[in-house]
Amino acid sequence: MKKHIAIDGPAGAGKSTVARILAERLEYLYVDTGAMYRALTWYFLQHNFQADNFAQVRKLLKQVDLRLEREQNCHRIFLNQQEVTKAIREPMVDQHVSLVAKIPEVRQYLRGKQRELALSSNSVTEGRDIGTVVLPEADLKIFLVALPEIRAFRRWWELKQKGLETDYFAILDNIRERDFIDSNREDSPLKQAEDAILVDTSSLKIEEVVNTLLSMVVED
Secondary structure (H helix, E strand, C coil): CCCEEEEECCCCCCHHHHHHHHHHHHCCEEEEHHHHHHHHHHHHHHCCCCCCCHHHHHHHHHCCCEEEEEECCEEEEEECCEECCCHHHCHHHHHHHHHHHCCHHHHHHHHHHHHHHHHCCCEEEEECCHHHHHCCCCCEEEEEECCHHHHHHHHHHHHHHCCCCCCHHHHHHHHHHHHHHHHHCCCCCCCCCCCCEEEECCCCCHHHHHHHHHHHHCCC
16 A cells, blocks of 8 residues: 555646545545645735745745645645635636746745655645655656646636636646746756656546556555
C-alpha cells in the first residue's frame, strides 16, 4: 500500500479532482498545492503586485497566513483568516497564477509548507513539481496529461456551470500559455519524473482515472 502519492501534470488535466477523490477513498490527507498558489496569486492581485518587484513580493509573503482545512468531503482554504475557496477560482487568478508560480521566492515559500503537510500523514499531493522537487521520495508518482483542447473545454464547462460566461478560445490560449510558462521556467519546471507513470485523461471519465490510480496504490 502506497503511503505518499504525488500527482503532477499541466493545468486542466484533472489533477485536483482526481487527487481529491482518491484521497477521500483512501482516507488520506489531500494537499492541494494548486490552491495554495492560487491563494497567493489572489492575495497579490488584491495588492496590485508587480511580478518583477521582488521586494514587494517578499513583503507580501511576510503578511500571509495560509491554511488548508477539511470538513467531511469539503476542502477549504483560508488566507489571513478569510476563506478564499471560491475567490481563487476566478478567471483573473487563472490568468496570473503561472506568473506568480514562477517567482523563486514564492516557490521557496510554498515548498516547505507543501512538503511538511505531505509528510505529516498518508497523503495525496498534486501540483506541477511534486514528484520532481517537493516530494521526490513519494511511493507512487503519477503524471496526468490531456489534450489542450480537452482541458480548455473542461475549464469552460466548469465556469459555465458556476454561471460565469467565458470565451472557450480565450481559455484555450491561456491553457497553452500556462503550459509554456510552467514547462520553461528556470525554477523547477513542469516535467514528468523519471519514475512517474503517465496517464492520459483525454478520453477518460473521472471515475475511470480514479479507479486506475486506486489499482496502482494497492499494488505490492
